[in-house]
Amino acid sequence: MKALSPIQKLRQAIFFGFMCIAATPLVSYSQKSNASLFDGKTFKGWKKVGGDAPITIQDGMIVGEMTKGTPNTFLVTEKLYGDFILELEIKLEGTETNSGIQIRSHIDSTSHASRRWMYGKQVEVDPTPRAWTGGIYDEARRRWLYPLDLNEQAKSAYKTNAFNKVRIEAIGSVTKTWINGIPVAHLIDTIDREGHIALQVHSIPAHLHGAKVYFKNIRFQTENLKPQEFPKAIYVVNLTPNQLSSTEKNQGVELLFNGQDAQSWRSARSMQFPEKGWTIQDGQLRVEKSDGAESTNGGDIISKARYEAFDLSFEFKLTQGANSGVKYFVTLKEETVGSAIGLEYQILDDKNHPDAKAGREGNRTLASLYDLIKANKPERALNPIGQWNRGRIVVTPDNKVTHYLNGEKVLEYVRGSQEFKDLVALSKYKDWDNFGLAESGHILLQDHGDEVTFRSIKIKKLK
Structure with missing residues (x-):
């Protein structure tokens, strides 16, 4: 199937209602370093784009009325902004709506002049049970960048049917968010160093017609920016390829792939890195395409170091019909002819590779524990073939294991639990003694004969 262009994706998202964000009118700002963006009386410096939801001024507040039959409506600043600190208060009616x-x-600029759409980063306001308020979404482009599965403690910050204080710091490539004083998201991004600010009035199903969203006390600072203290333990999404931020370094994160050489890797068959099959x-x-079989070209590669409890993250890009995997607790003691044995985060083109329909109840699909x-x-958690996806595996010292895909939690289990042993007994691993229970092991990238590319491989030892 031909891939949709970014504009086609945006239009499709709007008309089918799966986008998570809506914007309200924006206001111009004073040149003072800390000034009100909104004078409580006029929309000077703002313009409305997108849908036709009404946006008015009531009692000194910006009020958006969600309207059936119209797409996301945005009130946008006429000016572009680079670095800033933005603080405001927002209230949504009910628990089924959405804003940002x-x-x-x-x-x-390519859309029809009477119906202009927005794209770019959005700080989410989500009163639903999912509770992702303060997370960062990329409207009409890359989708979720920082969902709150990455910081579950912050899910309780939002207060239903009440005004919530939002703080956003966008300084250089770093964006941080707070909800009611609680730190939420820490994102390092590589694109969009300036752009519009907008308030969103989201599209809604008919039964929510008339629900309102309120914005007030909008404060905006562009000079003398002083970042607020942010807990270093909160997970950082760093979209700069093969780079560690100072925060990540302070957290103990290390690069397993530096983008230049394979100094942390070797073949699963020898102490050297493969002479062919990997570039x-x-x-x-990149593992090169060969015959689609396990470990018949360059073979699997493993980390030189072994790990016990860890937080492993990586980016991967699939080609059509491709198969690979990231394995952990690999010991090589099984001395297999094909791929080495280990717990596996499956990497697969679910739509075009037959393995997705094998196994039991989909347990060989992408991001599954194979x-x-x-x-x-x-x-929504999966980016299309040919685009980068972000995988993550967390193993805590108590043997709890969690898989993530693009920041969303997709499974968890406990190594060595009775439930785990029962699953092994039903699997292809039933004949291996103590499968998956090694105290430590290597990280493995699989050669399955298909072209798959990796970057930004990072690991943190957990204690």
């Missing part, structure tokens, strides 16, 4: 604050965002180019580690537990992933 666009930052460093853009207006689609390093343009900051990417042949054991199916990944519970919504469609």
